[in-house]
Amino acid sequence: MRANAIAIGFTLNGKPADVHADPARRLSDVLRDDLGLTGTKIGCNAGDCGACTILLDGEQVCACLTPTGRVAGRTITTVEGLAHNGTLSNLQSAFLRHGAAQCGICTPGMLMAASDLLSRAPSPTEAQVQDALGGVLCRCTGYRKIIDAVMDARPHPSAIPPAAGEAVGHRLTRVDGRARVDGSEIFGADALPDTPFLSLHVIRSPHAHARFTLGDFEPVLAATPGLTRVLTASDIPGQNRYGIYPEGKDQMVLAEGYVRHKGDPILALVGDEDALLAVDRKALPIDWEVLPTVDFATATGQDAIHEHAPNNILCRGRLACGDVDAGLAQATAHASITVRTGFVEHAYIEPEAGFARRVGDRIEITACTQTPYMDRDELALIMGLPKTSVRVIPTAVGGGFGGKLDLFVQPLLCISAWLTNRPIRMVVTRAESMLATTKRHPSHITAEAAADAQGHLTAFRFHGDFDTGAYASWGPTVANRVPVHASGPYRVPNALCTTAAIHTNGPPSGAFRGFGVPQAAIAGEALMDALAAQLGLDPWEFRRRNALGVGDATTSGQILGAGASLPECLDAIKPRYDELRAEAEAFNAAQSGPHRRGVGIACMWYGIGNTSMSNPSQMAIGVRPDGQFVLLSGAVDIGQGSNTVMSQIAADAVGIPVEHLAMTTGDTDLTPDAGKTSASRQTLVSGNAAHLAGTALRAEILRRVNTIELQDGKLALDLSSLPIDADGFVLRGDGTYDPPTTPLDADGQGVPYVSYAFAAQCALVEVDTSLGTVKALRIIAAHDVGRAVNPDLVEGQIHGGIAQGLGLALMEEYLPGRTDNLHDYLIPTIGDIPPIETILIEHADPNGPYGAKGVGEPALVATAPAILGAIEHAIGARITHIPATPDRVLAALSQ
């Protein structure tokens, strides 16, 4: 029983606004749905994330917590009100200039909070910025560039764009940046069908493991005007099975009488949004038979939740080289460790959203995704349609990190749109997103390592059990990637590294920035510290003696080629590492209170692209009849900046100024298949494809003229006689690249990746030894990136990866059913990320475009072990149950 709508007038972005609305409705909904101002984002509807921050009479408030009725007569400013007459404000320009907006979903909230601050303190201190922006969460940037931008919100001469052939290496402002700072970018929940639509709500299992039977829904339908349809498993037109790998598809669009985790979908309700909200969930005719829960600790001894996975073991991974027992036996120093980590939630600020519509005998899905082509192929199977009948149109992605690689809203949207012949929209709530989407795999790792008296590693043995939850998702990827990486970026003559992906009744564990390598590094790097200590060597020195470099063999038998630059990374951080160690020791010597400081170091390596599997990318660049250059890029930019990187590479390859290269992105009808945005592969794999396409187009043009000349940014050439192809091009270049790898044999030997990225990071932390709290004070990060196509973007990735690594180390643990919100599930805030010093090592990788390789996942891997090493340096105890929450640190101290 809601109030009738009333007229509410206020001043909005300097102009009078009138709405006719229920005064109890959230202002965020009225701004977005009634006034069409979708720049104000909704991340949680609970005041936990700040994405909806607006100014009410000049003060920042959450629009999601503001009843519309109380803004009558008042003044509201949203992100759309910051620019004047099309000119960005100084603050917006500073965000672009500093790379403070990555995916852009938190950017409006950040801008509004900062606007409030700057109106009171035009030249704020860092502490003032942190206090003012402390209520807005960002999952991409690591906050440091946001702080820089707010402190530099003043007029600045506009940047000179790079000349032809000089885009690569340039700190080019993100080509799609403007829409991310002016509120016009369209994310999943901002995209609307152009005709009236219905909503979709999913009814999910409240039980982790259960059987169910469905009753008759006719009475519910009859009693609920506006409820159009109730979908069950029998409504799936094609196959009710999907999953990442071609074999072993195990996930159901709607469960068939049996659920394997809290959040498994069992029903879909289609109808008017208000009608769906009114459906009494508890009154739905569903009978449950609750089954005992299979948990990680005991899963292998319990009845299998999938027939194809006896003992609940989905798959195993293995790598062996040399003779590990002999290597362990001959050693001077020997260390072992057991590490436990939990579920980690991606916590992108944009919950999943999108809409589908039927267009004749085709289905179109517009939604946020990291992988439009895989979505298309999978949806074709579910819909029982040919691939050509499915069109996937990605929206901007408000953070992905691997979490938007799996289908989520897409299947039911497509099915319901198909069956009802109406556009159907779904916007997932924060709670549903956290309950039902994939997580980082919890791990239980046992490992040991040994070294000789000279400080050289002689052996490394590792076994990691990974909780892949209810469904396979990317579990096999984790099981295969981890053994290759487990021994770390070191020369190890004898290794045995094994993994198992284990099913439980937890949420499905999938892809999350690093695919298990971050968990493995927590164990491996702890062993390096322990061996160094036994041998009386500094942790840096021990790593330097063992660091993989050019010409070294990996544990999979691959000889590293030019560009492998871990020794250089270590050398680069050495001066700062030494200074910070000395600083920490001086601090501790002078302390009488409970605070102790420590410095930890960690190295990492990361293979770019899929493990020993084809993962091709295609790019095309063409010239339209009017001379306009256009890049067709199917690489989805999830905030990391691939649109910009592809533009820079492609423009240089063609030999034109990047500002004159237009772009069509990620629409399966319009762009060639660039594969998925994962495995840190876009810069190297799609970058190579873009480079090949650009080179081909250049050759095509130069067959006709001696030089490429532009007039008003367009090709100065008479193109009128040339035929126009299906993409609208008269001239074109196509490029395809698939990284050359070989299959791994039973011992994991082979060439799993074309290239590896390396990094060394060190962390300075302060531990409160009376409370167990840990504060990171500084991070130094040296990353081997081959070539930084865009140093600003590379730094942005490193900052953001460090922030997620810090979260993994210190605060993040998802507990199913207990932390399904952003106040119980903690991610780092603007006050948690210390200053970060980034050092880019640019030794060109011959396999990368202009020498470049990936950095997305490499950014994260080393941070948690560096922080955990720093804690050990400070207090003399290693935290092995992650995250190192205050109670765990205190318990370690008291042992």
Add this chain to the structure above:
Amino acid sequence: MDSYLRPADLATALHALGAARFRVVAGATDYYPQIASARTDERMLDITALPDLRGIERHPTGWRIGCLATWSDVVASPLPPAFDGLKQAARQVGGRQIQNAGTLAGNICNASPAADGVPCLLALDASVELASARGRRILKLADFIQGPRRTALRPDEMLLALHIPEHGGVSRFEKLGARAYLVISIAMVAVWAKLEAGRIAEARIAVGACGPVATRLPELEASLIGQEPTHATIEPHHLTPLRPIDDVRAPATYRRHAAEELIRRTITSLTTSSELAA
């Protein structure tokens, strides 16, 4: 009957409360998260248009904080050192967005075991003024909050103001969480004390997030008299009123330990200047 009312005078508001069941909403920062995205049939009485209830005013016997005073209002008000702890708490509630909208009175009425305002106001010996069409009554805060999410508020009443007696003295607040901002406490401590010649002459100590409701520690308060804040002795039996639980934020044993350490630090900090002192 409208399901949303935003009356412009108190009599109308109280009449509405007497006539039908309403949820009284001020900052709405707890209201919306509780209804999440679900539809609600609850009627909302939005009290933000009521006049003269936002002030923080001095009266002959003490201070009156109107029910519409926000956390930001508390910070911005010139208040004596006894309120320093409350100001410290105000700056740590949610983000600035929450501080600008959320009210101290709402925090009390929401009665979360982790309510930041409650330990501070217990340490300040606060009372609440409740109003209905039938009249007004005043309750000690400790009597008002009866349990987690449970108060003595009757269906036809609203909390009109907080009253804080004029005792002088100084207060401090410490809150422990696992991140820098947007912290929901693992434990928190508020201490009010009167110092004479460097020694504690009178003290009130309250601990939050360590039991179903925030709790005073009378034995400790008594034992502190005559001690120097920097060398205060805390005995295990002083903490017996605490009833910490295991939850997603911390285990009970850690909470008890942390509470003791926070108490020690908060008492010690009585002698150092507060950056938030007016």
